[in-house]
Amino acid sequence: MPPVFAPPSDAALPLHVIDQDKCKDWLQQQPVFVADWAQANGFTGACGQALLIPGSDGKPDMALAGYGTPSQRARRRFVLAGAAEKLPKGVYAITSGLDQQALETECLGWLLSSYRFGRYHSQGDMAAALMAPEGVDSAAIESLAAAECLTRDLINTPSSDMGPDELQAAAESLAKQFGASISVTQDADLLEQNLPMIHAVGRASDRRPRLIDMTWGETGPKLTLVGKGVCFDTGGLNLKPGASMGLMKKDMGGSAAVLGLARMIMTAGLPLQLRVLIPAVENSVSCNAFRPGDVLTSRKGLTVEINNTDAEGRLVLADALALADEGKPDLLISMATLTGAARVAVGPDLAPFYTDNEEDAAALTSVANAQADPVWRMPFHTPYEPKIEPGIADLDNAPAGGFAGSITAALFLRRFAGESRYMHFDIYGWNPTAAPARPKGGAGQGARALFAALPKMLNL
Template sequence: MTALLPAADAAAAIPIWCVEAGGWPALAASLAETLPAPAAAFARATGFTAKPGSHCLLPDAGGGLAGVLFGIDPAGDRFAPAKLADLLPEGAYRFAAPPPDPALAALGWRLSAYRFGRYRDRPVPGARLVAPEGVDAAEIGRIADAVAAGRDLVNTPANDLGPGEIETAARSLAERWGAACAVVSGEDLARGFPMIAAVGRASERAPRLIDLTWGDAAAPKVTLVGKGVAFDTGGLDIKPSAAMLLMKKDMAGAAAALAAAEMVMGAGLRLRLRVLVPAVENAISGSAFRPGDVLRSRRGLSVEIGNTDAEGRLILADALALADEESPDLVIDFATLTGAARVALGPDLPALFTQDDALAAAMAEAGQAVNDPVWRLPLWAPYASLLDSKIADINHVSGGSFAGAITAALFLRRFAPQAGAHAHLDLYGWNPGTKPGRPEGGEVQTARLVYELLKRRYA
């Protein structure tokens, strides 16, 4: 993605007027006095009314581009002006009449310019935006670069991104920011993290637990846990082919955790950050774990396997148990976990689960502030009985069709009892279609939200 242009380029940049429908008549009269006559006449002739999302290219007397009109809804998507990044001709542009949130509009512009070009050339749009006045262009650049790196991971197909490549990405991130990165695999993984080892043992690509740490050991401890299933066949409870097509994105939780970590480290927040990524492939072979198996977890609980396609909560549970051993102030896990959350909230709105009302409110507020929203769903304690097992301490699925996202969250809650606060984010990790700031493809949902939350707490 191209960076925002410096403010010094504003004088030569083509102006963009963002205008509400109600304010268009007054602006039209004002522009008639300042624009070349052909441009003002053209706006009138086209019948432009500032309908949200509409735009009008205004010509100058020589046939060039004198400016751009763009209709906005102040209560609508604050990334909306970023739609222009894909629509405008190559050149430099500036907000002459800015949108309500210039910083988010500028970030959305950067995010709209993302292209996944690993396998074929996909040129980025040539329309570049001058950093709006008062906007921290460096901060926007750090956030956009972290999002792009996470999107690249989610978009990469599983033949080129397995557990080892997720490890490589984490090690590269650690090296860039002076963090430590340790990896547990092989017999050490089987002894210390038996559920991670069991889920990943059927694949030729070995499972592992990635453990990245950064910051002052004496600072508040924040741990991010990201589900890193490089590909999910469903295991012996195999998915139908249609449900398997997008399963390269089943590591989007890991990508979101790494993207949030890059934002935190880039900003130098005053905290001790830890990122745990259990990285596996849920494959099928003679060594695959089975429905009805009982696995011993790191925390010591015995877990009956109700469905091998609910593997994400198993690997997260072992990672959460490790996180919990040092009683961190805050644990947040990211996972593409349940179809039930998507049925309830759709692809654009991740589900948030936490017992901490203050944390829930802070996360919802941070998400709204940075246009990275979540919606809280209840940790309804009576549903915990749906996870009862006749032969083990707990079953990892309810076995029924009700409250699937809630029972998954209730299962995970059992593995982080000592943390000061724990939030579970059940996300989709994919944009089904292109919207301003959100190109179709992999997405690190909630990464910007979590960064904003931590920035507010620890900047």
């Protein structure tokens, strides 16, 4: 069940969020018993501290949550969630300590802390529930949390239960919920509909390749989202070593991210025409797997020399992007767990993005931090174009040399986006270590920032 705020209640326990630098002054303004109790329990306002203050009858009278110092908060996201996870069972109402922007962010973090991936093993519910504070758009925050939980669930589900069929089912469920239309092109129909590279990548698996095409909205600017849906990536004939294959259930993280973003858009009823394209495949090893040295012809007509079958994500995205471009969208965005080079460049927390549009880049970066969804712009460095031109074909799917791997992958995709106003995200889609409101496992990246930026990007 998506996380929600607790119903309004007069019995909710007041919760004061205490800045560590202001803790001493705040306690001096309280009754002596409160200050003494806090001191006896070592409460200083440090990040993650939580403390109940009893009343004269011995029952809890209020709760305190440590908020740390500004410099400490700059090193974290969702600071309040660290304390919320330690509070005992009950309903809490934030009474003081947060300005409006921080209040909205920390409320989202609280809801996200209640996420549990319990498909295979009960994880237990979060003890502390939060009542929506006055002045926040509780429905909007719940929508953001629900979208993130959808993305996490899809990524966390192992490939045995999240193949192309199941990814299609997830998209169909979302479409049904919001009255969207959906169509699927599969198997030999991919060839008939001129989507040859999606077919080539997925043909070796008995879990059949397909293109999922969802549309919603009839008026307004056209927004097309393309998400990489490689449900498992063995590396193909360029087989990955075991250590590199361990997290490949998350190689459909781009599709999970665009479905989460689509959910936000449809819940909010943004006045636009949305299209979501997901090439859903499994990159497997078989006698009919595509091979190193093959030359594939794409939907766009460009030929691609295969120098590494493990660089398959850009191939399926290429056909989907070419199809998307033919629809003449006002904005085309792709999201993919595409390259390890992006992780080397910016680590797992930042969502690298590419665009040639300065206004779009500014709109996105101006809102990302406020959404606790940090992004980092990477360059479409045109002088690197020769690196993706092998000579035997128009393009090389895996340039030799090892330099600028995320950039060359983005340049490869840009060739297929045509004349569209285009933005590409090379996300990780995974939290390698647990943090408040961000458990280890699948993670949405870039989607909240994009959702916040879309009104400006599309003049909504």
